[in-house]
Amino acid sequence: MMHAGPTGFRNAPVTRTLVITSAVLSVTSAVSGRPRRLGLSFQDIFENHDLLKAIPSVFAFSSIPELVAGFYLLYYFRVFERQIGSNKYSVFVLFCIVASTFFEILALALLKDSHVLASGPYGLIFAAFVPFFVDVPVMSRFRVLGINFTDKSIVYFVGFQLLLCGWKWSFIPGMCGVLAGFLYFVNAFGIRRLKLDHVQFPKKVASVVSRLFLSSSTSSTHNSTANIRRNARVPYADHRVQHNYSSVGHISMPEPPESSIATLVSMGFDGNAARQALMQARNDLNVATNILLEAQ
Template identity: 30%
Template structure:
């Protein structure tokens, strides 16, 4: 586990106390449930629908979402929380916590409705109506923001399938949701919940999921306990700076052989532009009759938030015909 996390340890949990606390709680609860002395507590993760309504045990719907039972889901889910901590730095801890609470509530409601509807049509995908235990509602909604907000930087392809720095994250999510049909439904409900929150459907963003007084109290107490020191190299960059570092580190680890071949083809010094980019730049410079249109402010801001200098971003976008993915690749090569 530590080995896997080390490749993303550029800034650790700096300015991400909610992610740190959530990840710690996931480990503590799952570990406690696997200790023989506390194994009897597993019964509180059992939630069978519609029995909980008939017996007046609606609280089981919430208790079922406290912890994963499968160690595989725990490890993969914790890695995903660690990767997604970039959103806490971007939104702020209060807004990020509100997002997590809202998405968990919406996901759970959708899960319950799905089970009841399937039972109405005599379709059993949940082994008799059991709600899958685990906080799927705080993990899979973040995939929506991950898809739209984190730039896709192509690295290589295998059998025509593009492999990017985001591929590993998607594979981890697939690993968590592929346990059974029930967990796949929970994951899909989480994605729908993420869409609800992102586009403010039914005005869910206006609901005070985490009241201000509670956020201030947590900031004065828990935030200090969960605070992490800044990295030795300096404070973390805003928003997507960490993502830029992750792309570089993942490239070096996963694509080492391909990178070695590229290095042999490079003319010399570090920071040299990739041969493909040299050809691309050459074609643009040799065709001055068709100048590129200026890049939009949204394109510039996307790359500036990754930590690149604004003027370098504008130059890269102009060179790459305002293609954000290609400009990102060029900026990474020049770093």
């Protein structure tokens, strides 16, 4: 089971960085008076060889409707970062951006049209619809004017609106994103090993990822987790949370609030493991999340 969880960008530093980057570039392009020229075109790539154009085109939206719909979806999909952790989510983000951009350039080569593709993080957003469709269950169903809806319908509706903001010039980047998300889902090129087997990037790539996406709050959270583990001296057999301690040493551990346990359960963790992690983290939800992620 997976829900959006607590409001804000808590436990979602990658999403926060993406939203801020997209907002800054979108506003900057709007102020410059040339937002429509942000997207990729055949002329830019194959005649002018302006490959650097791909960088702002990946993040900056070119119109207010796209901006509103895109920000809503980026914000909602932070649930996946909370589910798999920021480092693993960075792998997903980088792979989907690179793959979808490659497919957009390939589409331009086939179409040879002078029109400009819609700009913005279409690739990442529509790649996230793949795990949204597969992994997020329907929790409720209802009818409006005789039409059946689910609690996921609003996300699909906003995505459909974004997909058709620029007709086929936004449809193409959206479909390229879906294809990138599908490749990640089927583990093309072994990309999911970086998530499932905890394989680390080479040092240079890891440095780039941390500078682009991971905030200082993430590192401080890991430090806090390490300190708590050293002070608590709670054993980790087979890297899993196994024992329910009501106290550590002579320090009394308060019972975790049910709301915090429910938040962790909504992120996909077992209820007992969530309770134990919260007790070890002294009811710090952020630290408990990292304990559970590292215990997987």
